[in-house]
Amino acid sequence: MDYEPQFLETYKTLVQNHVEDSSSDYSCSTEERCDIPLIDLGRLNHDHERDECMKEIAEAAREWGFFQVVNHGISQELLLNLQIEQKKLFYQPFLNKSAQTSFSTLSAKTYRWGNAFATNLRQLSWSEAFHFYLTDISRMDQHQSLRSSLEAFATRMFTLAERLAEILACKLNTKSSYFHEHCLPKTSFIRLNRYPPCPISSKVHGLLPHSDTSFLTIVHQDQVEGLQLMKDGKWLGVKPNPYALVVNIGDLFQALSNGVYKSIKHRVAAAEKVERFSMAFFYCPSDEAVIKSQIKPPMYRKFTFRDYRQQTEKDVKQFGDKVGLSRFLL
Numbered sequence: 001m002d003y004e005p006q007f008l009e010t011y012k013t014l015v016q017n018h019v020e021d022s023s024s025d026y027s028c029s030t031e032e033r034c035d036i037p038l039i040d041l042g043r044l045n046h047d048h049e050r051d052e053c054m055k056e057i058a059e060a061a062r063e064w065g066f067f068q069v070v071n072h073g074i075s076q077e078l079l080l081n082l083q084i085e086q087k088k089l090f091y092q093p094f095l096n097k098s099a100q101t102s103f104s105t106l107s108a109k110t111y112r113w114g115n116a117f118a119t120n121l122r123q124l125s126w127s128e129a130f131h132f133y134l135t136d137i138s139r140m141d142q143h144q145s146l147r148s149s150l151e152a153f154a155t156r157m158f159t160l161a162e163r164l165a166e167i168l169a170c171k172l173n174t175k176s177s178y179f180h181e182h183c184l185p186k187t188s189f190i191r192l193n194r195y196p197p198c199p200i201s202s203k204v205h206g207l208l209p210h211s212d213t214s215f216l217t218i219v220h221q222d223q224v225e226g227l228q229l230m231k232d233g234k235w236l237g238v239k240p241n242p243y244a245l246v247v248n249i250g251d252l253f254q255a256l257s258n259g260v261y262k263s264i265k266h267r268v269a270a271a272e273k274v275e276r277f278s279m280a281f282f283y284c285p286s287d288e289a290v291i292k293s294q295i296k297p298p299m300y301r302k303f304t305f306r307d308y309r310q311q312t313e314k315d316v317k318q319f320g321d322k323v324g325l326s327r328f329l330l
């Protein structure tokens with residue numbers, strides 16, 4: 001198909017040099033699927049249920065770093081419309097996507113695939129993605145239907161992310177106005193993911209294990225399994241729920257909460273026969289925002305979001321993967 005990135009040809013050397021070992025089978029057996037906490041956000045609108053619901057959110061962030069939410073305020077119609085646009089976007093010829101001839105107004109790194117810096121097959125992600133910042137979206141004059149779906153998604157996701165972040169801050173006794181001040185729609189971004197069928201699915205990840213460089217990430221996954229998270233040293237599969245969004249704590253909230261909320265490693269398994277799509281919203285601050293916990297004694301030295309992003313980009317270039325928060329431990 002002319003829309004598929006040429007993974008096998010491009011990463012031929014990594015495939016040839018791959019040495020099988022016991023840890024290189026990435027599939028996850030049935031009994032290892034899990035139910036992450038499922039939280040009904042409708043309860044936030046009722047006085048007598050609000051406190052309990054907020055407590056559950058904070059507990060899930062502490063214990064799991066992951067939870068699902070229903071009655072989240074984002075309509076199925078909106079999610080479906082964006083999914084349709086997402087498919088149209090990925091089913092363009094690969095050359096259009098990579099040359100971005102039809103997205104010439106967008107910033108250079110909108111489309112990405114594989115991992116140009118992978119030093120071995122484990123670091124290769126058998127997937128492609130588009131990153132959209134709100135400032136880019138507003139300039140997409142030639143793609144009206146994609147633009148309006150992205151705008152609606154970003155607006156609703158932003159409101160949800162801010163609400164969750166404020167609840168989490170409140171349960172930490174941290175100033176919740178921090179988020180309103182530093183995290184703006186234009187500093188957050190959307191990532192549309194596609195995981196193509198993969199002929200070497202037991203040797204490679206769909207998306208390599210990582211924690212997110214964000215305060216919070218909210219993901220809509222389709223009905224194809226694949227997302228897995230690390231809990232108590234084991235990989236567990238997250239069962240897709242058509243009405244739920246998956247929320248996970250990112251590195252910045254782990255730092256701001258002094259390690260109370262957990263930014264958990266997760267990955268997406270590659271599949272041999274089926275493709276998978278997901279849409280993620282990364283709730284991030286401006287580059288100048290300072291991440292410093294009020295909780296004593298501090299675990300991490302204070303840093304700006306710019307410091308963290310630049311360090312991550314440097315590590316990915318040098319090592320093929322991000323090192324993450326451990327760089328900032330005191």
Ligand SMILES: C=C1C[C@]23C[C@@]1(O)CC[C@H]2[C@@]12CC[C@H](O)[C@@](C)(C(=O)O1)[C@H]2[C@@H]3C(=O)O
Nearest residue numbers: 115191208209210211212213316320321322
């Ligand atoms: C090679 C990598 C790029 C990435 C960090 C990683 O080590 C693995 C996952 C990638 C990811 C996915 C989610 C976010 O878009 C991102 C910014 C993140 O935190 O992890 C990216 C990283 C990236 O593009 O630099």
Ligand SMILES: O=C(O)CCC(=O)C(=O)O
Nearest residue numbers: 191193221227268278280
């Ligand atoms: O595809 C998914 O379900 C998760 C994607 C993800 O982890 C990411 O984009 O950071």
Ligand SMILES: [Fe+2]
Nearest residue numbers: 210211212266
């Ligand atoms: Fe992620």
